[in-house]
Amino acid sequence: MHSNELARLAGVTVRALRHYHQVGVLAEPDRRSNGYREYDVHDLIRVLRIKRLASLGIPLERMPDLLDDTGDDAGELLDELDAELAAQIDRHTAQRGVIARLRASNAAPDLPPELAPFLAVFATGVSPELAKFDRDQSVLVAHLAGDGGIQHIARFYERLSEPDLVPAVAAVSERFGQLGPDSTERDIAELIESFMTTFAPVVTELAASQPPIDLTAAADIFAEHTSDLLNEQQQRALEELEGRLGA
Missing domain, CATH: 1.20.5 (Single alpha-helices involved in coiled-coils or other helix-helix interfaces)
Structure with missing residues (x-):
């Protein structure tokens, strides 16, 4: 039988037969005078055995010993x-x-699953730009925190999404999103005080339960991200908040 017939009987493609020849699991018969390779029933049986082994997940390179009964x-x-x-x-x-x-959580598949349920809460009432910033920050923080730190981050997000804090968190987020060229020094100062009133107790509470995650080595990465997405007033507010929280 020719390769087309062998492939049809065995339920494989001619290309698969060529691959079997290349990796050495099926001997390649000589070509006849007409230029075609001639296979016989023994080749058919061997191809069927190859298919059976492949269906079990056995790689081709492991098959010769099994096919030739040379291994135990x-x-x-x-x-x-x-x-x-x-x-x-x-x-x-x-x-x-x-x-x-x-x-x-009706969350996008690219979000960290540990944080996804809480991001939906934070996204309520904020601008699309700020929602994107929060999402991207969560992806970055989850990666840099690693497997050991993500649970600590998740507890922080979980605490902020509790019913008693959600209105205050949403209000601070909305005010932060509204900062811009027309914002005054008083606007920024009032936002910082609102932020500290809302977030500082949670940070202190979680820091007391276990040491905070040290992400100082990634400070340049976060700075690059914020500089690309936040305006000058928002960046100033964040810098002052970092100093206040650090103190």
């Missing part, structure tokens, strides 16, 4: 495959859990 590691290989599949199932289960959390 079949049990060990199956154990490895089973462990790999179990790990994949765990990863997929975890991914489905993340997707469920994002769905429940």
